[in-house]
Amino acid sequence: MSMIAAFYGGKSILITGATGFMGKVLMEKLFRTSPDLKVVYILVRPKQGQTLQQRVFQILDSKLFEKVKEVCPNVHEKIRAISADLNQNDFAISKEDMKELLSHTNIIFHCAATVRFDDHLRHAVQLNVTATQQLLLMASQMPKLEAFIHISTAFSNCNLKHIDEVVYPCPVEPKKIIDSMEWLDDAIIDEITPKLIGDWPNTYTYTKALGEVVVQQEGGNLNIAIIRPSIMGATWQEPFPGWVDNLNGPSGLIIAAGKGFLRSIRATPMAVADLIPADTVVNLTLAVGWYTAVHRPKSTLVYHCTSGNLNPCNWGKMGLQVLATFEKIPFERAFRRPNADFTTNNITTHYWNAVSHRAPAIIYDFYLRLTGRKPRMTKLMNRLLRTLSMLEYFVNRSWEWSTYNTEMLMSELSPEDQRVFNFDVRQLNWLEYIENYVLGVKKYLLKEDMAGIPEAKQHLKRLRNIHYLFNTALFLIAWRLLIARSQVARNVWFFIVSFCYKFLSYFRASSTLNV
Ligand SMILES: CCCCCCCCCCCCCCCC(=O)SCCNC(=O)CCNC(=O)[C@H](O)C(C)(C)COP(=O)(O)OP(=O)(O)OC[C@H]1O[C@@H](n2cnc3c(N)ncnc32)[C@H](O)[C@@H]1OP(=O)(O)O
Ligand SMILES: NC(=O)C1=CN([C@@H]2O[C@H](COP(=O)(O)OP(=O)(O)OC[C@H]3O[C@@H](n4cnc5c(N)ncnc54)[C@H](OP(=O)(O)O)[C@@H]3O)[C@@H](O)[C@H]2O)C=CC1
Structure with a gap:
């Protein structure tokens, strides 16, 4: 007893x-x-x-x-x-x-x-x-x-x-x-x-x-x-x-990362x-x-x-495990694919905040306005950035x-009490704990049904394809503009094209000889 x-x-x-x-x-x-x-x-x-x-x-x-x-x-x-x-x-x-x-x-x-x-x-x-x-x-x-x-x-x-x-x-x-x-x-x-x-x-x-x-x-x-x-x-x-019922501590950030809003955080891995x-x-x-x-x-x-x-356990390991869990247990209707990273100095933090947090929010709000809906992403992003700035102190120190x-x-407890009222954290397996934590956030905080996981995975695949398409289009546009304006870029471009052409010609000639 x-x-x-x-x-x-x-x-x-x-x-x-x-x-x-x-x-x-x-x-x-x-x-x-x-x-x-x-x-x-x-x-x-x-x-x-x-x-x-x-x-x-x-x-x-x-x-x-x-x-x-x-x-x-x-x-x-x-x-x-x-x-x-x-x-x-x-x-x-x-x-x-x-x-x-x-x-x-x-x-x-x-x-x-x-x-x-x-x-x-x-x-x-x-x-x-x-x-x-x-x-x-x-x-x-x-x-x-x-x-x-x-x-x-x-x-x-x-x-x-x-x-x-x-x-x-x-x-x-x-x-x-x-x-x-x-x-x-x-x-x-x-x-x-x-x-x-x-x-x-x-x-x-x-x-x-x-x-x-x-x-x-x-x-x-x-x-x-x-x-x-x-x-x-x-x-x-x-x-x-995995039971949790409020957004304090890491829970709110797990949601922000899983839904694709949180892309980077100034933290020491x-x-x-x-x-x-x-x-x-x-x-x-x-x-x-x-x-x-x-x-x-x-x-x-x-x-x-x-x-x-x-x-x-350090923040680097914890962050990786959180992201790995999203592969298995994604959240529904993500804004972007979960891909949060740690930055370690002020300049990169400002850069990623502008590029990965504010810019997508502005673009999305512009899209909402165009389609006659109320913009809300910039407000949400500002709130997230404020929360991040408040938590920074705790994720950059030990x-x-x-x-x-x-x-x-x-040592004063009986073996039975050590079992029933266990507070020995040496027995905690972090990877398992974090996986259950993310699952708990999904079930008890977001109230998402596990049956929705296949659809959530499909949604993430679509987001990945959109991401690749967007990046390719962006690269081509940037390159086209650069070629139009810079002689150096044009020279590089001609060098690459002629190199590819020569390589293909050589390849065709050698395969003809082999025959
Ligand atoms: C890749 C992943 C890496 C992970 C990496 C993790 C790093 C994680 C480091 C943590 C480090 C902590 C270390 C100290 C440990 C202690 O001893 S402290 C105890 C824990 N205390 C906290 O965590 C409190 C921190 N939170 C706050 O102080 C405030 O929420 C903030 C951050 C200042 C934000 O304030 P705000 O912008 O005014 O936003 P707020 O009104 O609070 O909430 C916004 C929305 O969330 C809702 N909400 C807020 N709080 C709650 C709640 N508790 N329950 C339900 N809903 C809530 C509100 O209802 C509101 O929704 P709407 O009504 O707008 O629809
Ligand atoms: N969460 C954490 O990460 C950590 C928490 N702690 C400490 O643990 C304790 C519990 O924290 P936690 O459970 O997370 O906090 P919560 O914010 O979840 O709960 C706070 C509790 O205090 C009650 N409360 C607040 N104001 C009043 C009021 N004016 N009159 C009556 N009740 C009030 C709230 O009631 P109501 O429901 O009505 O708002 C709620 O029950 C706190 O002392 C905290 O400092 C320590 C380290 C970490």
Whole structure:
């Protein structure tokens, strides 16, 4: 019997960010391995005209929860959705709900965050720092609380090259930042943001670093642990390979490459692609929850959930495998044949952006206009280029994350727990994982049917023929123009023609002699 699964039995668990990518995988695993848990409270905000219950049912109706419904048929009764907005004071939770949360919660998994790189500093601070502070305050009033697990990111200290499993201080105290956000107006915040974030690449990583400091400073006597995942990708094994449901991290770029929009990216092929499957992160998170509650470490432990130091894969290898998978599993209605490449300097990046991204978009929009349709490709391409520029920082550097605590935890698990809550990335086969990832993007994100693969392959063949035809026509036109204008080109042309003629004459003469 798994000790971790048994530990969660009968427990009341509070999850923030349960409607997000990681939150869903976390809930799924909890219910599948500990169907006898008491209740999972989730803090949810009504969104896009959906009520809380509708949001919960939508999650439970997804393929991700199919296995859960078999092992825990009353799962919907065990999820208690609480209306909350983490941007508001006291999270705008009603008094009754707050009372229930405070008196029953045993474990907290704090996953909610804004993960947008370009979020306004005020909003990023509110969600990633102030909300964490408020949640800690709530936690300190929970008499039955056994552990508080805070999800951060391995990139919270990406301004360093080697990162240990410790909380690093920030140049400005989080409390001062929180206070200043209250009285500074947006224009001033915009102006000081670059100075405040210093050598962090964006407001996301900066505020996640501040969030960690808050956890350390204001955790008081709570039993706390911090988990730092790197780039979270589709599931590796559980509940099935390849599950993914948002465009963050590599998923959006896989779509852009597979549909033929993404032709080149400024990335260092040898830089480590520190991807980590979502189910690996969740297994570690649940193991940390158990360890923190049962062993009550004296200080706040930080756990790195990364792949680079144990089983490294680089962007070059990953990119090639993604492209190889498109040969077998193409996406439908591609704009161009998938053929993304890495560039390594600014000049080639600008060149390929102009030639391979902007020019085809302009030509296609011109064609759309001619045929009476609304142009849209240039807008889409601009958005892709903006996304690429935001991700560039992460695909041109490598980091070293130490994993002493994560390895210590692994050694503390029983063989059964090591199997059920496996977070040993050394066992990950990258080629297989990436293939399943691309397949998952096709099935669960693009919602494309596998039966459409032959037609998608035919479409790619047509695109290849159009590509060859276009290139040949372009070459002939360019050559014709050159010959008309340049004596050197004419001389070269006559030399080639006369050489071919002589060669053919010689060939004909020698074959006549042989007869
Ligand atoms: C050959 C291949 C090589 C592969 C090579 C890979 C390299 C991959 C490196 C990654 C490196 C990360 C390393 C940090 C790891 C962390 O710790 S960070 C956690 C992950 N966070 C992220 O990835 C967030 C990054 N994304 C962003 O910050 C913003 O989306 C961007 C990039 C600034 C773009 O913003 P934007 O232009 O305003 O576009 P946005 O409104 O966000 O979205 C555009 C459309 O996509 C949709 N959309 C956006 N997000 C989502 C979503 N999550 N779910 C569903 N739809 C969405 C929107 O609905 C919108 O659609 P429409 O409503 O227009 O129809
Ligand atoms: N994805 C990744 O690559 C990585 C993620 N992480 C960390 O993992 C955690 C989970 O990330 P991930 O699941 O990918 O993120 P998602 O963007 O998928 O989910 C974010 C969650 O936070 C919730 N949330 C956001 N704002 C509010 C609000 N004002 N009130 C209530 N809830 C809110 C969202 O709710 P709603 O559905 O209503 O929007 C959603 O449930 C985060 O802490 C992130 O920093 C760390 C490393 C990598």
